Amino acid sequence: MGFNINNLDSQKGKIAIVTGANSGLGKEITIGLLKVEIKVIMACRNLEKAEKAKLNIIKKVPSADVEIMQLDLSRLASVRSFVKSFSKKYNQLDLLIENAGIMIPPYVKTEDGFESQMGVNYFGHFLLTNLLMPILKNTEGARIATTSSIAHQNGRINFNNINAEESYSKMGAYTQSKLACLMFALELQRRLSKTGSNVIAVSSHPGVSNTNLFSHIPKLFQLLMIPLLPFFAHPPKKAALPMLYAALGKDINGGDYLGPMGYKNMKGKPGKTKAELHAFDEEVAKKLWEISEKLTGEKFELSN
Numbered sequence: 242m243g244f245n246i247n248n249l250d251s252q253k254g255k256i257a258i259v260t261g262a263n264s265g266l267g268k269e270i271t272i273g274l275l276k277v278e279i280k281v282i283m284a285c286r287n288l289e290k291a292e293k294a295k296l297n298i299i300k301k302v303p304s305a306d307v308e309i310m311q312l313d314l315s316r317l318a319s320v321r322s323f324v325k326s327f328s329k330k331y332n333q334l335d336l337l338i339e340n341a342g343i344m345i346p347p348y349v350k351t352e353d354g355f356e357s358q359m360g361v362n363y364f365g366h367f368l369l370t371n372l373l374m375p376i377l378k379n380t381e382g383a384r385i386a387t388t389s390s391i392a393h394q395n396g397r398i399n400f401n402n403i404n405a406e407e408s409y410s411k412m413g414a415y416t417q418s419k420l421a422c423l424m425f426a427l428e429l430q431r432r433l434s435k436t437g438s439n440v441i442a443v444s445s446h447p448g449v450s451n452t453n454l455f456s457h458i459p460k461l462f463q464l465l466m467i468p469l470l471p472f473f474a475h476p477p478k479k480a481a482l483p484m485l486y487a488a489l490g491k492d493i494n495g496g497d498y499l500g501p502m503g504y505k506n507m508k509g510k511p512g513k514t515k516a517e518l519h520a521f522d523e524e525v526a527k528k529l530w531e532i533s534e535k536l537t538g539e540k541f542e543l544s545n
């Protein structure tokens with residue numbers, strides 16, 4: 242019972258985009274999708290790293306149908322040019338896996354004026370989804386999956402300081418960005434349902450996994466954590482399972498939120514889990530949507 246990655250039928254013919262596919266969870270998600278014969282576009286900012294990861298992935302899945310396309314989510318111009326290149330080549334997109342992310346970097350503003358975590362984790366993905374919507378709507382049963390985190394529980398959308406102009410808390414900006422990713426999926430699903438579309442939006446979180454995401458944590462603290470990791474973290478291959486469940490599960494409905502079901506949702510088998518109540522605040526979600534349209538300069542057209 243439940244979701245078993247080793248027990249899935251081939252899904253040959255489907256096409257997926259995975260953002261941040263060259264490392265950590267994105268790489269494992271890519272491998273999981275390739276194993277069921279889905280064609281995967283690895284949407285990565287660094288082509289050299291992506292090529293290395295691709296070679297490693299092909300060793301693990303020799304039959305892989307995988308392609309790299311450059312996408313830097315910290316630049317709206319790059320998101321636009323990625324979508325242009327993708328749309329020239331494909332008119333089908335079954336899975337849009339929004340996985341790329343950064344955590345607690347020093348304060349940097351992107352060229353579009355976003356605080357970098359909000360820019361990469363949320364605004365870049367918001368625009369990406371918006372621009373790919375015509376192709377998603379053109380694909381029967383397409384799914385959009387955003388990546389949240391346990392950290393969304395402490396997140397608040399601070400409309401007065403959304404890009405940390407007033408003050409910068411590294412963790413505050415991260416938790417806000419991860420709440421935004423979750424609220425975006427929920428709001429997108431509400432809007433898709435109203436149009437009668439069969440595209441669905443879902444979200445997942447991986448629990449805790451020791452990846453490059455933690456590179457901004459002081460080295461000494463990282464070393465001290467190593468012996469404790471088996472108690473509260475699981476390897477990327479396992480942490481990728483909630484997203485693979487969100488992408489491939491037959492019993493997934495729009496608005497579902499997937500995560501590990503073990504102690505405090507930090508590790509364990511993937512399953513449907515509950516977001517914090519404030520993630521369902523429709524007024525905040527609507528306001529966030531409107532601000533995101535304004536700041537990315539693109540109006541979302543969902544009606545058919």
Ligand SMILES: NC(=O)c1ccc[n+]([C@@H]2O[C@H](COP(=O)([O-])OP(=O)(O)OC[C@H]3O[C@@H](n4cnc5c(N)ncnc54)[C@H](OP(=O)(O)O)[C@@H]3O)[C@@H](O)[C@H]2O)c1
Pocket residue numbers: 260261262263264265266267284285286287290312313314315316340341342343344361362388389390391446447448449450451452453454455
């Ligand atoms: N690991 C955890 O415990 C944990 C917990 C909760 C949520 N998450 C979420 O899981 C997702 C994946 O994280 P991870 O743990 O796999 O970390 P990771 O190994 O650092 O992977 C992050 C990926 O995002 C890419 N990326 C960063 N900035 C980008 C940009 N501007 N444009 C395009 N891609 C960019 C990275 O590319 P480069 O290799 O070029 O940097 C990398 O491929 C993130 O959204 C994170 O918030 C992780």
